[in-house]
Structure formats: C-alpha cells, structure tokens
Amino acid sequence: MSDKYDAQNSTESGEPISRRKVLAWLTSMGLLGSGIVTVFSNLVFIKPRATYGQPSRFSIGTPDDFPPGTRIAFGTQKVAIIREGNKMAAISTTCTHLGCIVGVADTGFACPCHGSRYDQDGNVTGGPAPKPLPWFELTLAPNGELEIDKSKEITAGKWFNV
Numbered sequence: 059m060s061d062k063y064d065a066q067n068s069t070e071s072g073e074p075i076s077r078r079k080v081l082a083w084l085t086s087m088g089l090l091g092s093g094i095v096t097v098f099s100n101l102v103f104i105k106p107r108a109t110y111g112q113p114s115r116f117s118i119g120t121p122d123d124f125p126p127g128t129r130i131a132f133g134t135q136k137v138a139i140i141r142e143g144n145k146m147a148a149i150s151t152t153c154t155h156l157g158c159i160v161g162v163a164d165t166g167f168a169c170p171c172h173g174s175r176y177d178q179d180g181n182v183t184g185g186p187a188p189k190p191l192p193w194f195e196l197t198l199a200p201n202g203e204l205e206i207d208k209s210k211e212i213t214a215g216k217w218f219n220v
C-alpha cells in the first residue's frame with residue numbers, strides 16, 4: 059500500500075511531488091490564465107467595434123438604368139431617384155416628422171406612420187411633417203455612374219441634367 063502511494067505521488071525520477079510544488083504549479087497556471095485573459099480583453103478594448111453605418115456617398119448605376127419617368131426608392135439607402143425627361147434628382151425618403159420611411163406614391167410621397175403627404179418634389183402637402191424632404195447632391199462620376207452624396211443637401215428643385 060505504501061509503495062503504491064509513493065508511486066502515485068512521485069515523478070518519473072522517483073522524487074516525491076510535494077504539496078507545495080502542486081500548489082505553486084496551480085498558482086502559476088492561474089496567473090498565466092488571468093494574464094492571457096487580461097491581454098486579450100485589452101486588445102479587444104483597444105480595437106473599436108463601432109459600426110459606422112452606410113457610406114454617405116455611393117453609386118447607383120448609370121443614367122441609362124433610370125429611364126424617363128422613373129420614381130423608385132432605394133430602401134437601404136433611404137433615398138428615392140426621380141427622373142423626369144433628362145432631369146434627375148435624389149430625394150430623401152426619411153419622413154421629416156419622426157423619421158419613418160416614406161413610400162413613393164403616384165402623387166409624390168406618403169408616410170405610413172402618421173399620414174404625412176409630400177408632393178412629387180418632396181414638399182409637404184398634408185400631415186404633421188414640419189419640413190419638405192431634403193434633396194441630395196447627385197453627380198456623374200468619371201466612370202459614368204451616378205453618385206449620391208447624402209452628406210450634401212441641395213436646394214429643392216435643383217435638378218441634375220443627364
């Protein structure tokens with residue numbers, strides 16, 4: 059019995075493993091583990107996990123992709139592209155009342171939340187909306203694609219000629 063006990067508590071070289079060595083090893087492993095967790099959490103903290111949302115400037119395609127009479131909304135970008143003849147405009151689809159997304163209607167734009175109505179140019183025609191829908195700058199990039207810059211509001215009625 060004593061031989062078996064000694065065999066379980068000794069190293070291969072035959073030296074007995076003391077309780078002190080076991081506790082020191084466990085403490086070292088605990089400190090190493092907490093150090094790794096600390097370093098990892100600091101690295102995660104240093105690298106921001108912020109999302110910056112969608113870019114304010116983006117391409118929507120070439121003018122030929124929007125034949126005259128086009129009135130479509132880009133839901134993800136919250137903007138509507140309007141083309142009348144050779145004139146184009148990019149109008150916000152974010153309601154100026156409380157920010158719901160307005161739908162493109164035959165008469166202009168309609169908000170499903172509280173009933174605000176806008177005409178074809180985004181001017182308020184009814185409901186609680188306090189301001190017209192903003193127009194965004196629309197330009198033609200060197201590669202022939204139309205670009206909208208939502209960071210640049212322009213005067214309503216200032217069409218882009220294609």
Ligand code: FES
Binds near residue numbers: 154156169171186187
């Ligand atoms: S959010 Fe559009 S009418 Fe209130």
